[in-house]
Amino acid sequence: MLSYILRRFLLAIVTVWAITVLAFVIIQLPPGDFVTIYINALQSSGSPISYGQAEAMRAQYGLDQPMYIQYLKWMGMMLQGDFGMALAWNKPVKEIIGDRLTLTMVVSIAAILLTWTVALPIGIYSAVRQYSLGDYVFTFIGFIGIAVPNFMLALILMYVGYKYFNMSIGGLFSPQYAEAPWSLAKVLDLLQHLILPALILGLAGTAQLIRIMRANLLDELRKPYVVTARAKGLSETRVILKYPVRAALNPFASTIGYYFPYVVSGSIVVSLVLSLPTVGPLLLTALVAQDMFLAGTIVLMLGVMTVIGTFVSDLILMWIDPRIRMEG
Amino acid sequence: MEHGPEPILSVRNLKTYFFQDEGIVHAVDGATFDLYRGQTLGIVGESGCGKSVTARSVLRIVERPGRIVEGEIILRREQPNGQTDEIDLTKLNPDGALMRAIRGKDIGLIFQEPMTSFSAHYTIGNQITEAIRLHLKLSKAEARARAIEMLRLVGIPKPERRVDEYSFQLSGGLRQRAMIAMALACDPGILIADEPTTALDVTTQAQILALLERLQRERGMAIMLITHNLGVVAEMCDAVVVMYLGRVVEKGPVRQIFHNARHPYTQALLRSIPSIEAAPRVKLPTITGSIPHPYKRPKGCPFHPRCAHVMPGLCDVQTPALQPVAEHQEASCFLYHPSQ
Numbered sequence: 292m293l294s295y296i297l298r299r300f301l302l303a304i305v306t307v308w309a310i311t312v313l314a315f316v317i318i319q320l321p322p323g324d325f326v327t328i329y330i331n332a333l334q335s336s337g338s339p340i341s342y343g344q345a346e347a348m349r350a351q352y353g354l355d356q357p358m359y360i361q362y363l364k365w366m367g368m369m370l371q372g373d374f375g376m377a378l379a380w381n382k383p384v385k386e387i388i389g390d391r392l393t394l395t396m397v398v399s400i401a402a403i404l405l406t407w408t409v410a411l412p413i414g415i416y417s418a419v420r421q422y423s424l425g426d427y428v429f430t431f432i433g434f435i436g437i438a439v440p441n442f443m444l445a446l447i448l449m450y451v452g453y454k455y456f457n458m459s460i461g462g463l464f465s466p467q468y469a470e471a472p473w474s475l476a477k478v479l480d481l482l483q484h485l486i487l488p489a490l491i492l493g494l495a496g497t498a499q500l501i502r503i504m505r506a507n508l509l510d511e512l513r514k515p516y517v518v519t520a521r522a523k524g525l526s527e528t529r530v531i532l533k534y535p536v537r538a539a540l541n542p543f544a545s546t547i548g549y550y551f552p553y554v555v556s557g558s559i560v561v562s563l564v565l566s567l568p569t570v571g572p573l574l575l576t577a578l579v580a581q582d583m584f585l586a587g588t589i590v591l592m593l594g595v596m597t598v599i600g601t602f603v604s605d606l607i608l609m610w611i612d613p614r615i616r617m618e619g
Numbered sequence: 620m621e622h623g624p625e626p627i628l629s630v631r632n633l634k635t636y637f638f639q640d641e642g643i644v645h646a647v648d649g650a651t652f653d654l655y656r657g658q659t660l661g662i663v664g665e666s667g668c669g670k671s672v673t674a675r676s677v678l679r680i681v682e683r684p685g686r687i688v689e690g691e692i693i694l695r696r697e698q699p700n701g702q703t704d705e706i707d708l709t710k711l712n713p714d715g716a717l718m719r720a721i722r723g724k725d726i727g728l729i730f731q732e733p734m735t736s737f738s739a740h741y742t743i744g745n746q747i748t749e750a751i752r753l754h755l756k757l758s759k760a761e762a763r764a765r766a767i768e769m770l771r772l773v774g775i776p777k778p779e780r781r782v783d784e785y786s787f788q789l790s791g792g793l794r795q796r797a798m799i800a801m802a803l804a805c806d807p808g809i810l811i812a813d814e815p816t817t818a819l820d821v822t823t824q825a826q827i828l829a830l831l832e833r834l835q836r837e838r839g840m841a842i843m844l845i846t847h848n849l850g851v852v853a854e855m856c857d858a859v860v861v862m863y864l865g866r867v868v869e870k871g872p873v874r875q876i877f878h879n880a881r882h883p884y885t886q887a888l889l890r891s892i893p894s895i896e897a898a899p900r901v902k903l904p905t906i907t908g909s910i911p912h913p914y915k916r917p918k919g920c921p922f923h924p925r926c927a928h929v930m931p932g933l934c935d936v937q938t939p940a941l942q943p944v945a946e947h948q949e950a951s952c953f954l955y956h957p958s959q
C-alpha cells in the first residue's frame with residue numbers, strides 16, 4: 292500500500308517535471324528571444340525601455356547562456372513564485388493569473404460535483420431499469436447533451452434568461468462585487484452565478500458519465516456476487532447500492548484527474564461567451580498575442596493541477612478498491 | 620430414506636419463463652418434486668435444462684425478464700412452538716419482508732463461481748456478518764464471533780484472521796468454504812447448492828463434498844444438490860430428480876435411478892458417464908442429437924426427437940405426465956403409461 296502511494300507519487304513528480312519542460316519549450320517557441328519581443332511590445336505601446344534595462348533582463352533570464360541554464364534559471368524563478376511578465380498587461384504573470392486560477396478551480400470543481408450528483412443517480416436508475424421508459428428518456432437527453440456544443444447551450448440559456456426572465460447571465464459576480472474585496476456577500480453572489488456555468492460545462496460530461504455508469508453497472512449487475520447478496524435476504528435497494536454500485540464507482544474515481552483539464556479546456560469558449568473570469572480565455576489571448584510567459588505558466592499550472600487531480604484519484608481508487616490496497 | 624412424512628419443500632408444476640423480444644424461453648416448464656428434511660436431493664440434467672432457474676425460482680431471485688408464471692413452491696417452516704407453517708413462495712412479493720426473511724434464513728444458497736460469488740470490495744467477515752445481523756438479533760461483536768465460528772466450522776484455518784481478509788486473498792477451495800459458512804450462518808433448513816464444486820479441482824471437490832456431508836450430518840439440513848456429475852450424485856444423494864427441457868422426466872431414490880432407470884433420457888444420461896466397470900475401449904454410447912433451441916420446444920414429449928423408443932403418433936403429439944413406475948419412483952414416458 293505504501294509502495295503504491297510512493298510509486299504514484301514518484302510518477303506524479305516525474306510528470307510535473309515533464310510538464311515544466313513542455314512549458315519551457317512553449318515559452319521558447321516564438322522566433323527571437325522574448326526580451327526582444329517584450330521590448331518590441333513595449334515600444335509599440337509607447338513606453339520603450341532603455342538598453343540597460345534590456346540587458347539586465349537578458350542577464351536575469353540567462354539568455355546569453357545555454358538552454359539548460361535558461362531552463363534552470365526559469366525553474367529557480369518559478370520556485371520562488373516569480374512567473375515572469377505578462378507582456379500585454381505589463382504586469383507580473385502572478386498578478387494576472389492569481390484570482391483567475393482560483394475561480395477556474397471553483398468553476399471546474401462545481402461543474403464536476405454537479406456532474407457527479409446528477410450522473411450517478413441517473414446512471415444507476417438507467418441500469419437498474421434498463422429499457423424502461425425512463426431509461427430511454429435519459430438516453431435521449433444524454434445524446435443531446437453530448438451532441439449540442441456547450442457554448443451553444445450557453446448562448447441559448449443567455450438568450451432565454453435575458454428575454455423571459457430579464458436576467459443577465461454571464462460573469463461570476465454581480466457588477467457591485469466584481470472588484471470588491473472578498474466577503475461573505477461576495478461568496479454568496481459567486482455561488483449564485485456559479486450554477487449556470489457549472490450546469491453548462493457539466494452537461495456533456497454528465498451525459499457521458501451517465502453512459503459510463505450505466506454500462507459499468509449493467510456489467511456488475513450480472514456478476515454472481517449480486518446473486519449472493521440477494522440470496523442473503525437483503526432488500527433490493529441495499530443489494531444494489533452496497534455491491535454493484537460500489538464496484539461500478541471505480542472507473543468514476545479514476546477519471547477525476549483527467550476530467551479536470553477536460554473541463555478547463557472545454558470551458559474556453561463557454562467562458563468567452565459567458566464572460567467568466569477564468570484562465571481559459573486568458574490562455575487563448577496569451578497564445579494569440581504570443582505572450583509566452585503567461586501561456587507557459589497557465590499550461591504549467593493546469594498541468595500541475597491535473598497531476599494533483601490524478602494523484603488524488605489514485606488515492607481515492609485505493610481507498611475504495613481493496614484489491615489495489617492489498618496488492619500495492 | 621429416513622425422512623419425515625412431510626417434505627420441507629414441495630415444488631408443484633413450476634413454470635418459469637423468460638419473456639424476451641425474440642420469444643419466450645420456457646426455462647422451467649412444469650417441474651414437480653419434493654425435498655425432505657435431512658435429505659440430499661440431486662437435480663441432474665444437461666446444460667440449459669433449467670436447474671439453476673429452478674433454484675432461483677425457489678429463492679424468488681429470478682431476474683427479469685424471467686417470471687414464475689404458474690405453479691406452487693410450498694415451504695414448510697418449523698415454528699418455535701413446534702408447529703409448522705406452510706407458505707407458498709410463488710405468492711410472495713419477491714422483495715417483500717417475508718420473502719427476504721426466508722432468503723438466507725430458511726434457505727441458503729451456494730453456487731459455482733467461487734471466484735466472484737463474494738464481492739471483492741468488502742471483507743468476507745463483513746459479508747457474512749451482514750447476513751447474520753439481518754436474520755438474527757445479534758450485536759456486531761456477537762455476529763462477528765459467530766462468523767468466525769462458522770469459518771472455523773467449515774475448516775478454514777486461522778478464522779479470526781481470515782475473517783478480515785478479502786475473497787481474492789483466499790484460494791478457490793477456501794473461498795467455497797467461506798461461501799458455505801455464509802450460506803449456513805443462520806442455520807437454514809434448506810441449502811441449495813448449484814454445482815458447488817464444478818469450478819474446483821478434483822481434490823478440493825472431494826473435500827468440499829465431504830464438508831457438506833459432515834455439515835448435513837451435524838445440522839440435519841436438507842440439501843438440494845444441482846450437478847452435472849452423476850458420480851457426485853451416486854456418492855452424495857438420497858434421491859434424484861432428472862430434468863429435461865424444464866421438466867422433470869424421472870425421479871426416485873438414488874439406487875433405483877442408477878440401477879433401474881426407466882425413462883429413456885435417464886438411461887441415456889447414465890450410459891454417457893464413463894464407468895469403471897465398463898470394458899475399456901468400448902465406445903461410449905452418448906445421447907444422439909442435441910438439445911433443442913430454447914425457443915423451439917418440441918411438441919409432445921420433449922425428448923421425442925432424440926429418443927430411441929419414440930412412438931410416432933403418440934410421443935410427438937401428447938405430453939406424458941409423471942406417473943409411478945416403481946415404489947417411490949416416477950417417470951414421464953408413454954412406454955410405461957401408454958393410455959394416459
Ligand SMILES: Nc1ncnc2c1ncn2[C@@H]1O[C@H](COP(=O)(O)OP(=O)(O)OP(=O)(O)O)[C@@H](O)[C@H]1O
Nearest residue numbers: 637644646665666667668669670671672673682913
Ligand atoms: N436471464 C436469462 N434470460 C433469458 N434466458 C435465460 C436466463 N437465464 C436462464 N435462461 C434460459 O433458461 C434455460 C435454463 O437455464 P438454467 O441456467 O436453469 O440451466 P441449467 O440447467 O442451470 O444449465 P447449466 O447446467 O449450464 O448451469 C436456458 O435455456 C437458458 O438459456
Ligand code: SF4
Nearest residue numbers: 920923926934952953
Ligand atoms: S414418451 Fe416417447 S419419446 Fe418420450 S421418452 Fe418416452 S418413449 Fe421416448
Ligand SMILES: [Mg+2]
Nearest residue numbers: 670671672813
Ligand atoms: Mg446452472
